[in-house]
Amino acid sequence: xxxxxxxxxxxxxxxxxxxxxxxxxxxxxxxxxxxxxxxxxxxxxxxxxxxxxxxxxxxxxxxxxxxxxxxxxxxxxxxxxxxxxxxxxxxxxxxxxxxxxxxxxxxxxxxxxxxxxxxxxxxxxxxxxxxxxxxxxxxxxxxxxxxxxxxxxxxxxxxxxxxxxxxxxxxxxxxxxxxxxxxxxxxxxxxxxxxxxxxxxxxxxxxxxxxxxxxxxxxxxxxxxxxxxxxxxxxxxxxxxxxxxxxxxxxxxxxxxxxxxxxxxxxxxxxxxxxxxxxxxxxxxxxxxxxxxxxxxxxxxxxxxxxxxxxxxxxxxxxxxxxxxxxxxxxxxxxxxxxxxxxxxxxxxxx
Amino acid sequence: xxxxxxxxxxxxxxxxxxxxxxxxxxxxxxxxxxxxxxxxxxxxxxxxxxxxxxxxxxxxxxxxxxxxxxxxxxxxxxxxxxxxxxxxxxxxxxxxxxxxxxxxxxxxxxxxxxxxxxxxxxxxxxxxxxxxxxxxxxxxxxxxxxxxxxxxxxxxxxxxxxxxxxxxxxxxxxxxxxxxxxxxxxxxxxxxxxxxxxxxxxxxxxxxxxxxxxxxxxxxxxxxxxxxxxxxxxxxxxxxxxxxxxxxxxxxxxxxxxxxxxxxxxxxxxxxxxxxxxxxxxxxxxxxxxxxxxxxxxxxxxxxxxxxxxxxxxxxxxxxxxxxxxxxxxxxxxxxxxxxxxxxxxxxxxx
DNA sequence: TGTTAGCACTCTCAACGGTTGAGTGCTAAC
DNA sequence: GTTAGCACTCAACCGTTGAGAGTGCTAACA
Numbered sequence: 011x012x013x014x015x016x017x018x019x020x021x022x023x024x025x026x027x028x029x030x031x032x033x034x035x036x037x038x039x040x041x042x043x044x045x046x047x048x049x050x051x052x053x054x055x056x057x058x059x060x061x062x063x064x065x066x067x068x069x070x071x072x073x074x075x076x077x078x079x080x081x082x083x084x085x086x087x088x089x090x091x092x093x094x095x096x097x098x099x100x101x102x103x104x105x106x107x108x109x110x111x112x113x114x115x116x117x118x119x120x121x122x123x124x125x126x127x128x129x130x131x132x133x134x135x136x137x138x139x140x141x142x143x144x145x146x147x148x149x150x151x152x153x154x155x156x157x158x159x160x161x162x163x164x165x166x167x168x169x170x171x172x173x174x175x176x177x178x179x180x181x182x183x184x185x186x187x188x189x190x191x192x193x194x195x196x197x198x199x200x201x202x203x204x205x206x207x208x209x210x211x212x213x214x215x216x217x218x219x220x221x222x223x224x225x226x227x228x229x230x231x232x233x234x235x236x237x238x239x240x241x242x243x244x245x246x247x248x249x250x251x252x253x254x255x256x257x258x259x260x261x262x263x264x265x266x267x268x269x270x271x272x273x274x275x276x277x278x279x280x281x282x283x284x285x286x287x288x289x290x291x292x293x294x295x296x297x298x299x300x301x302x303x304x305x306x307x308x309x310x311x312x313x314x315x316x317x318x319x320x321x322x323x324x325x326x327x328x329x330x331x332x333x334x335x336x337x338x339x340x341x342x343x344x345x346x347x348x349x350x351x352x353x354x355x356x357x358x359x360x361x
Numbered sequence: 362x363x364x365x366x367x368x369x370x371x372x373x374x375x376x377x378x379x380x381x382x383x384x385x386x387x388x389x390x391x392x393x394x395x396x397x398x399x400x401x402x403x404x405x406x407x408x409x410x411x412x413x414x415x416x417x418x419x420x421x422x423x424x425x426x427x428x429x430x431x432x433x434x435x436x437x438x439x440x441x442x443x444x445x446x447x448x449x450x451x452x453x454x455x456x457x458x459x460x461x462x463x464x465x466x467x468x469x470x471x472x473x474x475x476x477x478x479x480x481x482x483x484x485x486x487x488x489x490x491x492x493x494x495x496x497x498x499x500x501x502x503x504x505x506x507x508x509x510x511x512x513x514x515x516x517x518x519x520x521x522x523x524x525x526x527x528x529x530x531x532x533x534x535x536x537x538x539x540x541x542x543x544x545x546x547x548x549x550x551x552x553x554x555x556x557x558x559x560x561x562x563x564x565x566x567x568x569x570x571x572x573x574x575x576x577x578x579x580x581x582x583x584x585x586x587x588x589x590x591x592x593x594x595x596x597x598x599x600x601x602x603x604x605x606x607x608x609x610x611x612x613x614x615x616x617x618x619x620x621x622x623x624x625x626x627x628x629x630x631x632x633x634x635x636x637x638x639x640x641x642x643x644x645x646x647x648x649x650x651x652x653x654x655x656x657x658x659x660x661x662x663x664x665x666x667x668x669x670x671x672x673x674x675x676x677x678x679x680x681x682x683x684x685x686x687x688x689x690x691x692x693x694x695x696x697x698x699x700x701x702x703x704x705x706x707x708x709x710x711x712x
Numbered sequence: 713t714g715t716t717a718g719c720a721c722t723c724t725c726a727a728c729g730g731t732t733g734a735g736t737g738c739t740a741a742c
Numbered sequence: 743g744t745t746a747g748c749a750c751t752c753a754a755c756c757g758t759t760g761a762g763a764g765t766g767c768t769a770a771c772a
Contacts, residue, residue, distance in 0.1 A: 394735095
């Protein structure tokens with residue numbers, strides 16, 4: 011915090027007033043407005059002088075001469091680090107969240123998606139969530155179920171009780187007995203291991219020992235791999251994309267569309283959120299701090315979630331730089347805590 | 362078709378020209394434009410007279426005096442029923458579709474969603490799809506897998522190889538043997554039946570016979586019911602919602618947002634599409650033919666899909682009334698045929 | 713030395729009014 | 743029945759203008 015010295019109490023108060031006002035009104039805020047609305051006990055001329063200083067220091071800018079001031083990215087940055095008030099959620103909001111989180115969801119992915127929906131609803135911005143990152147999942151059990159004579163359902167259960175399944179189609183005739191033998195053999199080989207601990211020789215061995223045609227074994231093994239891949243993979247979801255349109259900075263349709271197109275680019279959002287998972291606690295990316303040029307008017311706030319000190323993913327919101335940071339932070343905080351509790355509940359005593 | 366008598370060849374040609382032009386340009390089209398662009402061998406004054414007639418008959422309207430004409434809903438209706446040309450897709454479009462449909466998907470829901478994505482891509486409109494309606498699904502097998510000592514995975518396979526699973530949590534200790542006994546008993550009761558053929562007495566009987574605590578049985582049975590419900594339930598998905606913004610009629614942000622809000626209302630879309638499933642072939646809902654007031658500038662084109670003469674659901678597009686009907690119809694037709702083929706493949710010889 | 717009132721100046725925005733151009737309806741001639 | 747010609751209408755464009763908000767600067771005051 012090099013800047014801290016730079017700004018005395020009064021400048022801070024004024025900067026805070028400017029930002030609070032601007033966030034609320036979306037209009038450049040002038041000296042008179044501040045003198046009137048916020049009780050700083052100062053005349054507008056004094057504030058004018060201070061504002062000139064703040065502008066020189068780069069915390070605020072003027073869209074044009076004779077307009078009020080708006081915060082710069084640097085201003086917002088200072089705000090979130092030093093000035094922002096995190097007012098706790100309103101009682102009715104808490105009730106709303108609790109209600110939405112009410113039904114017990116046992117699946118991890120469903121759970122985080124639900125949390126994302128709630129954040130989007132409460133904040134009125136677009137929320138973003140990364141599904142749990144379960145690297146090197148340990149296989150706990152593999153099951154094969156006969157669906158019909160042409161199809162087998164492969165079910166893989168991994169550590170933490172995460173389940174994936176996949177249908178495989180084959181053209182051989184296969185009876186229950188040999189299938190259950192295959193199931194057993196697969197379990198012997200795979201249980202307790204991660205997918206990359208399972209080597210080719212093992213599979214060849216398997217193929218040799220079991221009297222099941224290769225046309226069945228190889229798609230089944232592939233399906234197991236697929237399932238593990240799905241378990242280990244993380245996706246990034248956005249909720250409430252159209253909330254973007256609710257904010258006047260995007261009332262220009264061209265801009266709005268540009269943003270919407272951008273948000274559809276999975277990988278952009280993905281890298282954005284993924285970087286957050288290594289941080290602790292809250293991570294702010296304000297305006298041009300996002301490398302991407304089209305995002306220079308957007309901010310991303312994320313926090314990590316997980317269980318027992320282990321980060322599993324990140325969750326947060328995307329909105330205009332002119333965002334109600336305090337409110338958003340408190341919402342994310344509250345919901346991510348609920349989420350953590352739920353994850354601990356279902357993930358529980360498990361590795 | 363009462364109207365058919367109303368319009369002679371020339372009026373039809375002019376109406377078609379107006380619509381074709383307007384769909385392409387989004388501008389009211391004047392008599393001179395038609396006289397020039399389309400070779401009808403008529404002067405603009407003649408066309409002017411005919412247009413006056415067409416207006417009186419309600420096929421076209423004038424946004425204001427001294428502007429060109431735009432088609433009315435009645436005009437579009439006549440167009441799709443009598444005038445529209447269905448030009449087959451371009452070679453590259455076919456290639457694109459084939460490529461996108463390339464990977465074999467075995468899950469029904471995934472498949473129709475994929476088809477929806479393709480339609481949205483090809484047409485540039487928002488596509489809508491209703492997932493397969495499998496009423497009174499016949500249970501083909503129920504499996505219970507131990508995930509860990511607190512959780513059981515319930516897997517239900519229904520007719521057509523549709524699979525659903527659900528995790529259930531319980532607090533009892535239960536061993537493999539009694540679980541497999543429960544599995545067997547469940548199968549004896551349920552296989553070959555629909556969910557509403559399974560009665561309370563059966564379950565009580567089950568509970569009495571098997572030495573498995575009620576704390577386990579009842580959540581398991583509930584989970585089975587849940588799975589069946591999920592199998593039988595249909596959802597409606599939209600793809601490419603933001604495509605709406607690509608059309609000038611929604612360049613008014615207020616209008617655009619209204620539409621986007623509307624499309625978020627699941628039940629609106631749901632009832633819209635659901636009504637289509639009882640039709641045969643294509644169904645057009647043009648502008649105010651949609652009962653909902655906010656949809657008076659939107660058209661919905663749907664067709665049914667299914668396997669072997671059995672309708673499973675509907676798929677189509679939502680776009681502005683000023684839509685390239687011909688192109689959309691050909692795209693939907695082509696893709697739904699592909700979809701039908703795939704469904705027949707995976708659904709196959711099954712009830 | 714810090715604060716403030718006053719004033720001239722700047723810039724946006726909305727309203728106004730004239731002009732342009734596309735398109736119509738009507739009439740009269742072919 | 744068809745068409746050329748003409749007067750008329752109306753939205754869109756554009757430059758002008760005045761109001762309003764806000765600034766920077768200066769001079770006076772505590």
